[in-house]
Amino acid sequence: MSLALDSLDHETIAGWLREDDPVVLQRLWSRADALRAAHVGDAVHLRGLIEISNHCIRHCLYCGIRACSVASLGSESSYPLTRYRLTFDEILASARTARDLGYGTVVMQSGEDPDLTCEFIADAIRAVKAETGLAVTLSLGERSDEELRAWKAAGADRFLLRFETSDPVLYRKIHPSLPGTLSDRVAQLRRMREMGYEIGSGVMVGIPGQTWDTLAGDIELFRELDIDMIGIGPFLPSPRTPLGGEAAVKLRAADGDQVPNSEVMTLKVVALTRLVCPEANLPSTTALATLDPATGRELGLVRGANIVMPNVTPSEYRVLYEIYPGKACVHETAEACQHCLERRIHSIGRVVGKGPGGRIRRAPLS
Numbered sequence: 001m002s003l004a005l006d007s008l009d010h011e012t013i014a015g016w017l018r019e020d021d022p023v024v025l026q027r028l029w030s031r032a033d034a035l036r037a038a039h040v041g042d043a044v045h046l047r048g049l050i051e052i053s054n055h056c057i058r059h060c061l062y063c064g065i066r067a068c069s070v071a072s073l074g075s076e077s078s079y080p081l082t083r084y085r086l087t088f089d090e091i092l093a094s095a096r097t098a099r100d101l102g103y104g105t106v107v108m109q110s111g112e113d114p115d116l117t118c119e120f121i122a123d124a125i126r127a128v129k130a131e132t133g134l135a136v137t138l139s140l141g142e143r144s145d146e147e148l149r150a151w152k153a154a155g156a157d158r159f160l161l162r163f164e165t166s167d168p169v170l171y172r173k174i175h176p177s178l179p180g181t182l183s184d185r186v187a188q189l190r191r192m193r194e195m196g197y198e199i200g201s202g203v204m205v206g207i208p209g210q211t212w213d214t215l216a217g218d219i220e221l222f223r224e225l226d227i228d229m230i231g232i233g234p235f236l237p238s239p240r241t242p243l244g245g246e247a248a249v250k251l252r253a254a255d256g257d258q259v260p261n262s263e264v265m266t267l268k269v270v271a272l273t274r275l276v277c278p279e280a281n282l283p284s285t286t287a288l289a290t291l292d293p294a295t296g297r298e299l300g301l302v303r304g305a306n307i308v309m310p311n312v313t314p315s316e317y318r319v320l321y322e323i324y325p326g327k328a329c330v331h332e333t334a335e336a337c338q339h340c341l342e343r344r345i346h347s348i349g350r351v352v353g354k355g356p357g358g359r360i361r362r363a364p365l366s
Ligand code: SAM
Pocket: 062, 063, 064, 065, 109, 110, 111, 112, 139, 140, 141, 142, 160, 161, 162, 164, 203, 204, 233, 234, 235, 236, 237, 238, 287, 323, 324
């Protein structure tokens, strides 16, 4: 199979996704790592993640903080989910922590929470920018154009919104629209690009109903939209959600078509994404580190990724942002997380990035 960038058509991508021979896969890993080095260099940029609210009005079938998240008895998620929303001062304090730890960006993430009002978020962006000078990334779900414009004007630099799957039928099943609206994340991504945001997106690997064709289509959509940041992690079933139970069985694709939610599968998607979007910023995700706490982060970084998002949310809230159980780094302090990540980055011969680490557009490399 070819790894030439211009010949990565749908069939070739799907073929690589199905490839299981470790010797053959070595070619994919080497090519992805070489392209990562050539286009985004050896620096690993750290983005301080602030989980500002776990309130959510959506009913996504996969997500543990969905509106109707239920406790599942007998599992580690057996307590009812306590909802929280950080105060203005807590957000600012978390941003200061990110700055003091040397991070170049803060990512303000939440469930889709209308009580995080336009004004509150705009004020928080202005305060974080004024006090820390850090780049600000938002990840607040589907929001109105009016809000998105106001936050851009307040100084937001980037917005992360995973389209979750390029298959519209599967999307409607796993991510129901709210009454009276039609959820269209791709359209929001296009509008945010026009507003001047750097745009981030991504998918989960191995979501029930995801086929090889769908996943190849996801990678092609990253290329078509020219996404600046692409988050790719394994689907991790949450016992609080329908896809942590019976619904997953019903939604599964036919035998032989269903993509597994394994580590190697996720790494193949990261590597192929580096091939089709060589300039993009690709995080080695927390979900990957959750699946393989020993080496998941490092494997992501040597197979195409160049970003890590250490958590700077105040410790007492972190455990409540439970999108899936057993999330990596939940019980560590921000300082411990930083030391651990720096050690991991140095252990693979890479360096910690300085500055905001935004998308850099270069002339094509041969
Ligand atoms: N509410 C915002 C949104 O929907 O874009 C941001 C928060 S949402 C929890 C962030 C991402 O977590 C989602 O886009 C989804 O891909 C991922 N996620 C949710 N549930 C997951 C699960 N069970 N396994 C892996 N990733 C999950």
